[in-house]
Amino acid sequence: MNIRQTNWNIAKNKCFDITIIGGGINGAAIYKKLSQQGYKVFLVDKGDFSCGTSQASAMMIWGGLLYLKNLDFLSVYNLSKDRDDLIESYGNQIISRYFRYIPNSEWGRNKYFVYLALQFYWLLGKCKRRRPSFQQKFEELSFINKHNGKDSLIYQEGFLKQSDSRFVLDWIVKHQTEESLAINYCSILNATYNNKDKLWSLDLKDNFARGECTIKSKMVLNCAGVWTDEVNKQFRIQSPYKHVFSKGVFIGFERPVSHRIPLIFEMGKNGDTLTFIPWGPVSLWGPTETMEKSIKNGYTVKPDDIDFLLKHASRNLNTSLSNSKIISLRCGLRPLAVKKTFEADCYPLDLSRNHRIVEDLDLPWISIYGGKISGCLSLAHNVAKKISKKVSPSLKGSSPVVNQFPVYTSFPGLQEQVPTVDWCVANEFCCTLEDYLRRRTNIAQWVSREGLGAQAENIEYLRGVSSCLPIFEEKNHEMYLNEYKNLVQRQFDTLVDGVNRLT
Template sequence: MAYWAPGGRALALDVLRSGKAWDLVIVGGGITGAGIYREAVAQGLKTLLIEQKDFAWGTSSRSSKMVHGGLRYLGSGQFSLANDSVKERQNLMDELPGLVEPLPFIMGHYKGVFPGPWVFNKLLAIYDYMAGKRYRQFFKRGILDFLVPGLLTKKLKGVTQFADASTDDARLVLRVLEEGNRDGGVAINYLRAEQVSKDENDRVTGVLLKDQLSAEQFELQANVVINAAGVWTDELRQQLGENKVIRPLRGSHLVLPQWRLPVAYSVSFFHPKDKRPVFAFPWEGVTVVGTTDLDHKQSSRDESSISAGEVAYLLAAVNQQFPNSLISESDVIATYSGVRPVVSKHSSKQEADLSKPAKPSDEKREHVVWDNRGMVSVAGGKLTTYRLIALDVLQTAARYLNRKPEDFKSSTHFPETDHVMASAHINAPQIRRLKGRYGFGAERIVELVDRKPELADKVLTSDTIFAELVYACETQLVVHLDDLMLRRTRLGLVLPKGGEAVLTRVKAHCLEALGWDEPRWDQEASRYQRIISAHYSLPVEEAKKEERVV
């Protein structure tokens, strides 16, 4: 963990300068790269992970926060993906209570709308069989007011309850990375892979990196380069003469105060316009509505943002399903958009075929692995199955590592943290939450609170306590304020205006724990507020006008 403490990043860069040869260099610090990192380190491999932005900066902090079997995948015939997802969902719930928690779903059945209760129950029977446990239950209309107050009742026949799970996606990435760090791996953020190195036979032998903070470059040697860069996967593949395969699909969400749309379940329903599934679900003390599914045509270099059309689309959906709620733009406290690195159906053909794509929602979500002469690339897949994806990648890379594919047949488990006990200032449910999110780090958070009981205070209306901010600054490789507010914690998503009201107290912790001075804080606060305004808020009027023109 020393490399993630204040000043530790400089020590990690010293390791790169030393000329150390690596077994693997992993490009990409989202959930896919993190999963590969942890499994490789557990096998005793000398492993470096680099991320051009912050860990989980991309899709892995902007998902629908669900660890789920993917009922839609079962409905579309993707049985293998659904089966793997259901089993991994159960494993993660068992191993990470407090981070991956059960989330009940409710699906309303309306007269004349497919699927009806009978068909849906048959589908769920397969779902429950895969899970090895029965979750499904049908309720008649009369009990609806107790389950989901305010739900559309016109032509309603009844509702079906089933189960999946939810998580804090960014914290899941960090938890996985921390386990790899504990076992001796090196993970560094704000370090970009500029170019792969090749020998005279065009075999990849390493990678050229550039520090995004200092512009210093590092040329590293590795037995294999793992390209897990998400929507940027094609950039390195094209350096080897490969065609584009990634179809970036954007999914956007609205974040509402829970009191404006109080749901205790994830309510699943179909959009009145295109019949796509939409969800309204509880998360971290707020209600999230999502998601959209459309081609992301902006540059991958730019941070994604919700469009005015997507805002209108989601508001239309939620107001149709909850007709008395009258949700409007004025109720929205935050937005977020992630770009899915989906492998197009046409990826096995020529690049020109991507100009005639299928509908976004028709694209398969399975992951694909490519072996390109010393660089193994991976894209697609789901957050839920990240461990299975990691094993698949390492089995493909085994021949470069003097290993056998069967060496990577089973994934590592998260260690138990039962020794972390509640203190006088933190109750048992809070301890459960901290253990899930931080693992052994929960012990340090308890120590911080025992020394300064005021650190047990919750940050405004969130579930986050101030000790988590201090811990993140001390041990989580925070480089910028947005790292702290949007990914180490989720305060920027669940508090109005990105948590503007609490920044004064956050400032005190940053100055003390990170060693920032007043000018640095002012610079970071300005940067953070620009990010919140441009990428986590409703579109500004100018952007709306541009969209109408386009």
């Protein structure tokens, strides 16, 4: 029996201290913290863990350099502290990495201004990272347009070693016990609070295998990212805050050989920047930052997003990055916390990235607004503090960390080894081809056409992968493969041209 089925069986009719709705970075960080404190925690995600915005970030664990432009020094101070705590405590998942800021005197900031800003940034970070300095000769000059000037400034941030979704997943998977557990592809249909026994009764629906059950919980945390307001509305919870959404898109290209550290370029508008980030065999260019009203549109890359990014790429890079050379697309929606009365008419970067923790006045229900991967430790800490005033942990000690060591295999064209699909199904809640290719491994981001290959050369390999996935209801493995091919056609092929496709 795989871990998902096991957890489903254990969860039935069980009573938890806390139920968390949403397995993105916010939900995962809180889940981990509370489990370690001896709470019985249940985490539920209506899709796969990390299938929302937490799979689409720049993977930077940073102090929020850009927010200096809003004079938001407190946020930068706090984020820098979080960054350093994360690097110190989770060295196996986060590395300290040099970044290179390329000032552009033509349409950006003066290099001495950037220098001073970076020194201030370093001071706000309590001088924990290497002191920023000018560097004139660097390898990446070979693919940067000359008008960017020869000067660059290097400074240090943190960076996720494998990926954002892996980071989230590891924090969930390693804290699975009989008392604290998680289930993906599971929705909450009804939530009713019984004042007599002071417990929520939550009706769950298995979205994958069509089961249903009920659990009890002393408190509920809504960590549904951009869906937080929807979830609150579904269960009639009021809040003085709401989310506005900022869409962010990256495009991935084959990494130039001399591209070794993330580069920051001036956008020349709204004080914003664009980054070129080396990640395995690809370099990510982006992100965009556009206000978006609809969640569906926010998770869909549009031709305009690609045009915008290609236009700016050609201004800064001389490596002829055209549409036909795109290897992967990456798209997410930033949940930004604002007062309920706020009417959005500004550039999203001008809005605060702080998180808000909102306690319902009548019911034991907490909603999380905003938040960043970089700030996940302090968010979890602050939430745990609030909870401790209302609910005590049922268990005496902290729950054990499960350290399992994956079985690895190779994937055509990738140098790095990847965990086998069998392993991911058994131990990591992997249910679909997309779960495996996009979130358990980086195949969908590193190999063209979401892993299919530019000319569908990996189709037989993917057929083998799908034959290891669990089957439910009337589906069969060939259906999984066809569904995935259709998804690639819809989400990638319609936007990216120039390859000779055979599927």
